[in-house]
Amino acid sequence: MNIYDLPDKQGHFGPYGGVFVAETLISALDELREQYDHYRNNAAFQNEFANELKHYVGRPSPIYHARRWSEHLGGAQILLKREDLNHTGAHKVNNTVGQALLARRMGKSRVIAETGAGQHGVATATVAARYGMQCVVYMGSEDVRRQATNVYRMKLLGAEVVQVKSGSRTLKDALNEAMRDWVTQVENTFYIIGTVAGPHPYPMMVRDFQTVIGTEAKIQMQEAYGKQPDVLIACVGGGSNAIGLFYPYIDDQSVRMIGVEAAGKGLETNKHAATLSKGKPGVLHGNRTYLIQDENGQIIETHSISAGLDYPGVGPEHAWLKDIHRAEYVGVTDDEALAAFHALCRFEGIMPALESSHALAYAAKFAPTLAKNQLILVNLSGRGDKDMATVAQMSGIAL
Amino acid sequence: MNRIAQTFSVLQSNHKKALIPFITAGDPAPALTVELMHSLVNAGSDIIELGVPFSDPMADGPTIQRSSERALKHRVGLHDVLSMVSEFRKENMRTPVVLMGYANPVEAMGYKYFAAQAEKAGIDGVLTVDYPPEECEEWVRCLEQHGLDTIFLLSPTSTQSRIAQVAKLAKGYIYYVSLKGVTGASHLDLKSVALRLEELRAVISIPIGVGFGIRDGKTAGAVAKLADAVVIGSRIIEEIEHSPQNKLLSNVAELVARMREAIDAQRS
Numbered sequence A: 001m002n003i004y005d006l007p008d009k010q011g012h013f014g015p016y017g018g019v020f021v022a023e024t025l026i027s028a029l030d031e032l033r034e035q036y037d038h039y040r041n042n043a044a045f046q047n048e049f050a051n052e053l054k055h056y057v058g059r060p061s062p063i064y065h066a067r068r069w070s071e072h073l074g075g076a077q078i079l080l081k082r083e084d085l086n087h088t089g090a091h092k093v094n095n096t097v098g099q100a101l102l103a104r105r106m107g108k109s110r111v112i113a114e115t116g117a118g119q120h121g122v123a124t125a126t127v128a129a130r131y132g133m134q135c136v137v138y139m140g141s142e143d144v145r146r147q148a149t150n151v152y153r154m155k156l157l158g159a160e161v162v163q164v165k166s167g168s169r170t171l172k173d174a175l176n177e178a179m180r181d182w183v184t185q186v187e188n189t190f191y192i193i194g195t196v197a198g199p200h201p202y203p204m205m206v207r208d209f210q211t212v213i214g215t216e217a218k219i220q221m222q223e224a225y226g227k228q229p230d231v232l233i234a235c236v237g238g239g240s241n242a243i244g245l246f247y248p249y250i251d252d253q254s255v256r257m258i259g260v261e262a263a264g265k266g267l268e269t270n271k272h273a274a275t276l277s278k279g280k281p282g283v284l285h286g287n288r289t290y291l292i293q294d295e296n297g298q299i300i301e302t303h304s305i306s307a308g309l310d311y312p313g314v315g316p317e318h319a320w321l322k323d324i325h326r327a328e329y330v331g332v333t334d335d336e337a338l339a340a341f342h343a344l345c346r347f348e349g350i351m352p353a354l355e356s357s358h359a360l361a362y363a364a365k366f367a368p369t370l371a372k373n374q375l376i377l378v379n380l381s382g383r384g385d386k387d388m389a390t391v392a393q394m395s396g397i398a399l
Numbered sequence B: 001m002n003r004i005a006q007t008f009s010v011l012q013s014n015h016k017k018a019l020i021p022f023i024t025a026g027d028p029a030p031a032l033t034v035e036l037m038h039s040l041v042n043a044g045s046d047i048i049e050l051g052v053p054f055s056d057p058m059a060d061g062p063t064i065q066r067s068s069e070r071a072l073k074h075r076v077g078l079h080d081v082l083s084m085v086s087e088f089r090k091e092n093m094r095t096p097v098v099l100m101g102y103a104n105p106v107e108a109m110g111y112k113y114f115a116a117q118a119e120k121a122g123i124d125g126v127l128t129v130d131y132p133p134e135e136c137e138e139w140v141r142c143l144e145q146h147g148l149d150t151i152f153l154l155s156p157t158s159t160q161s162r163i164a165q166v167a168k169l170a171k172g173y174i175y176y177v178s179l180k181g182v183t184g185a186s187h188l189d190l191k192s193v194a195l196r197l198e199e200l201r202a203v204i205s206i207p208i209g210v211g212f213g214i215r216d217g218k219t220a221g222a223v224a225k226l227a228d229a230v231v232i233g234s235r236i237i238e239e240i241e242h243s244p245q246n247k248l249l250s251n252v253a254e255l256v257a258r259m260r261e262a263i264d265a266q267r268s
């Protein structure tokens, strides 16, 4: 049996990943790679990380059987990995704790981050406060307007929020701007990327920090059900919550893995963010991966009801898992996600993030095609409090 | 000898340094680019770096980002840039043209097809900002087969082993980025540039150009004393940005002529 062991030393997952950056960034990435290679296998570091996840984040997150909803759907049993119960309300904090601890060991006093919806920005501002670091968050001016509450949360936590007014003024432009900050102030600054994107070692490092999701799930499933799930389902923006759940299962071919992208107003329209379904391979943000682009190779704006999935790229490891057919990637529309959001509220008393609602929507479609004794594990990547304004607006309700 | 080598060889025998302006193709409007290129040459430029607009210019500061956005408003793509160079070549067979841009537009076109078309259009070198040497050996070979030089960047933070690695692949000239950061920043430290160039010269045999942060004749002159070529980008883009249409060509030409004068005054 082949043991999955990627990326290679240069950060490649097959033809994807790698280091596609200007020379000015190379030494910063070299330093990061060397330091991370060291701490990746350092027991003291890993213990500190585990300890923080337990006492600060509140891990392990439970697996919950959505019994009433499963019965209503009339097929496989749907189980939820409750990342929504983490401190700050999403899986994002697993990664920011890991990177902040690394930043501290590297002697960096300032952390920066990009954010779209503001979830990763909040998770970064949170750990920066926790460890006493200066924090600057880059956010597209379009997103600042759309996500005013999260901007205020970041400020309450002591972060400076910088509005990015270039390009499409959204997440991808915030990432560009954070990279520009990093090259200019690399001596004292650590760039905390929020998903499994960017140049090597980021896709590997963020995956490693998020793998706690799947590692816990394997143990919890064995304990509670005496077996592993038949299917894993997770939403894919950049792909960090999905890879966090999938990674420990990659060598276990009996477990199907399904990533759900945002199909927005429909895959046949040009208003979606379904990078793996509709994109083509190319180079952006330091790695080779699938991208939503026009015929000239310009990156084009994406659309999704959920800001966290609204990204024109995708982590290179997902690109590879797609090509080798180890994982499947499907699309779920805004309307389908919204229906799943309401269903989970009503059947289980859990308000999911709109990102996670995409995974739930696919589970709802898929469950009836399976037998009642089969198990689907859905990564409930975050809670929906942040999305109330969007949901109200979509339903034509003024708050 | 190709046009780039020829240009440096003539300059050297005249004890002169190269002036390399950067403009973005299609900024402020596609119809102006070829005319602008001719006027850059007439004002004393030796090589032209022509930027290929890209939606996500991660290594560029606000000035060049804006110029890329202006060009993209006109939907200028790599095909258009190649046509502009073909057009330029109808009147000028002497001045080297180097395309500078990001990997994705080239990959979207297909890099083999691109190399063939670039050769046909009369392009001399290509600098792909986000193709570091370890990711692009095939690319370098492909460009070489079409007689195109691969230009690489080196920076203040490049290690000795990287410098050696780049030295092996680089053709035409090396572009030394004179400060940490992005294009358009403005604090070039001459002393550290001088020290660094000495180190580079020990390993690199092709000409070395210096750019990033050269904004006035004084700095251009001082850099010309140290390097083989002076690259001026953001300052020219600013002139394009601030000039009314009817003054654009003459303002840019005046700026370039001033830089030329300052560089020649430093003749070593």
Ligand SMILES: Cc1ncc(COP(=O)(O)O)c(C=O)c1O
Binding pocket: A090, A091, A092, A117, A119, A120, A194, A195, A196, A235, A236, A237, A238, A239, A240, A241, A242, A307, A308, A309, A353, A355, A356, A381, A382, A383
């Ligand atoms: C709750 C939640 N889920 C998912 C995502 C998408 O990111 P990723 O694909 O990296 O998990 C986000 C991003 O903001 C998020 O907030």
